[in-house]
Amino acid sequence: MTQKIHFIILSFGILGQLSCSRPEIIHAERKDIIESVYASGKITSENQFNLSALCNGTIIKKLVNDGDTVKKGQLLYLVNDEEAKEKAKAALENYFVAGTNISEQSPLLTDLKLSLQSAEIRFQNDSLVYFRWKALWAENIGTKTNLDNAYTNYLVSLNQKKIAEQRYLAGLNDAALSHSSAKSQLTAARKGMDDFYIRSDRDGIVYQTLKEKGESVHANEVIALLGTPGRPLIRLAVDQQDIDRTRPGQQVLLQTDATGNRIFEATVSCIYHVMNEMDQTFRVDARFTGPTPPTFIHSQVEANIIVQKKQKALVLPRTAFAAKDSLWVYENGKEKEIFVQTGISTLDYVEIIAGIDEHTPVRAAGKINNR
Secondary structure, X not given: OHHXXXXXXXXXXXXXXXXXXXXXXXXXXXXXXXEEEEEEEEEEEEEEEEEEOOOOEEEEXXXXXXXXXXXXXXXXXXXXXXXXXXHHHHHHHHXXXXXXXXXXXXXXXXXXXXXXHHHXXXXXXXXXXXXXXXXXXXXXXXXXXXXXXXXXXXXXXHHHHHHHHHHHHXXXXXXXXXXXXXXXXXXXXXXXXXXXXXXXXXXXXEEEEOXXXXXXXXXXXXXXXXXXXXXXXXXXXXXXXXXHXXXXXXXXXXXXXXXOOOOEEEEEEEEEEEEEOOOOEEEEEEXXXXXXXXXXXXXXXXXXXXXXXXXXXXXXXXXXXXXXXXEEEXXXXXXXXXXXXXEEEOOOEEEEEEOOOOOOXXXXXXXXXXX
């Protein structure tokens, strides 16, 4: 009984060896082959941009809805501007006061001007008295004390006149600076009021509004998504390992989540040369060349960028390769590893440019005997 069992096991072993000694043989064949680069992304509007608030506040009016067409300068939102109005009112009042202070009706300048006029009259009188006493003294008339007193009064009034002139000019300069500053503050306050009126800076379409009446907003917060009407733009992300094979003008075949299995055609229009460090991809834009799907902004896209294609190329399954460019073939009944020149490569097939032909027997599973 034991001998029978050993015989059966030995028999199975021999059959197994015979089975393993006959690997599957295949031959290269002619097929149309296409090499492509996978990319994913989304559909965006041409010249799409985010509209942001310029100030803090509360929305008191919303004047547009999703899908509306807008013109450049059109008012879209109004933010509560009571505080800005108060600032503008105060700036305007300050500007009027500064304007009065620099005019002929200015109380301050009038006072300084009168002081200057009084100093000039006093100087003229003291100057006249001094030179009169000086002339008399030259003729030995009068006393030296009278001349000295007249000279002292002359010098004092001259200094007072200079001081009055300096005060008047300083007051005039201060009034001019205050007026200029008040004007700048008024201009800034009025410009600040404009920030509460949120307008479109171009003609376009409102694709999405993100704020409603009564909601608060903050400066630089996005409140609406706008874009220019026209053909939608396909924004794709291509892996860094594939970007060197991507060129403007290449055909793109894509599907969108919104349209199911329908295939659309496009062409690569622009390649951006700065890598996104987050996912190590490069941005590639494409434009539709055939029928355009409904414009569902931000609809997800899966695409294949056609790198190259060839009709009736000589190909082998990728699994037949022992290495990147080597195969196991049969020559005179024996296995032999050879090197071939390859071309277009896809997930399933590799083009053979030189090294074998359709009649060369090739081991189907090249990596099994990779020694």
